[in-house]
């Protein structure tokens with residue numbers, strides 16, 4: 001998705017199509033969201049097949065929809081690619097439950113993913129990132145977006161306890177779930193791609209759980225940990241463990257690579273920001289927050305209204321699908337002055353909601369933040385400059401804002 005908006009233009013909000021995949025591959029969504037925040041903060045769209053949804057685009061409303069499960073439930077599904085189809089894992093999958101069950105499943109898993117817990121991984125993650133960047137140091141063209149798809153696998157693979165030989169296939173399957181229409185990932189139709197990937201991913205995790213149950217030498221991986229979770233006193237079934245493993249795999253694989261590529265692109269377009277970060281490494285944590293805000297890789301999440309609800313000056317009827325546009329909230333001028341300026345010294349960048357808001361706030365945020373911090377520390381210290389070496393290509397998805405190709409050439413940094 002284009003992250004630096006083009007010139008302002010007239011937008012007819014009655015005619016926009018937020019599900020038009022071309023908008024995200026070759027179009028320019030930000031001016032549309034700007035107009036929606038200003039003139040139609042609650043927007044209603046009916047698709048050609050009769051499915052309908054409401055959109056909120058302002059920061060405050062996005063936080064309310066994502067954060068208030070009494071008004072907006074997660075139990076019928078949260079991903080727009082499944083709009084209108086109730087989630088088969090409703091009430092079971094961590095992402096598709098509301099408190100109190102959600103709290104019970106999430107709490108013990110959360111203890112494994114706190115900032116303090118993931119800190120012990122720092123040296124390993126740094127080693128992985130140094131090896132990942134190494135081929136780009138020799139002056140040849142390096143397709144960062146394509147290669148970055150494997151980065152979460154290299155980082156979280158060992159944490160999840162899934163063997164390295166399986167990662168490439170899992171990366172492909174998770175990409176199919178989130179961008180089923182992208183030519184790199186589609187298999188036949190969008191519906192077929194979704195069905196195949198969902199089935200194969202679940203089958204993979206279920207098989208894995210079965211193998212691990214039979215293994216007496218249980219290790220300390222996250223999926224093992226899930227086996228000992230007892231929400232309400234009873235252990236999770238293998239089916240439930242598989243569904244949570246599925247959420248973690250998806251969450252880890254489909255977001256971090258696009259934050260990496262989109263932030264690097266922003267730095268290539270603004271070399272003075274890259275130089276600032278090189279000169280002062282203490283700016284890197286803020287660069288990461290600004291990169292998360294700027295890229296908003298999870299472009300939206302969905303909820304369903306429980307009853308008729310008043311929001312953003314209008315009414316959503318009971319059981320209506322509400323899409324909370326995170327990509328827009330992160331450019332809301334009320335929260336982020338001059339929001340389309342990428343500025344690694346921006347104060348308040350940490351208010352970004354790229355990880356969501358409320359009970360479902362990304363459980364992997366500490367790990368993602370650490371991975372991104374190390375990535376940009378290493379990039380700015382090892383590379384003197386980074387340039388584009390070809391046209392970036394955007395992911396064909398209205399759910400994940402990302403790139404499939406970002407060819408770059410880099411120069412080694414010369415130390416004085």
Ligand code: HEM
Nearest residue numbers: 094095247251252255256298354355356360362363364368
């Ligand atoms: C830059 C990287 C990432 C971004 C932008 C991101 C974004 C998000 C967002 C917006 C949500 C909220 C969903 C909702 O409200 O329904 C979420 C939830 C979640 N994320 Fe992430 N994520 C990232 C990295 C990760 C990583 C590395 C993992 C795994 C280790 C992960 C696992 C999850 C899981 C399991 C949930 C569901 C939490 C729940 O339902 O309580 N994510 N993520």
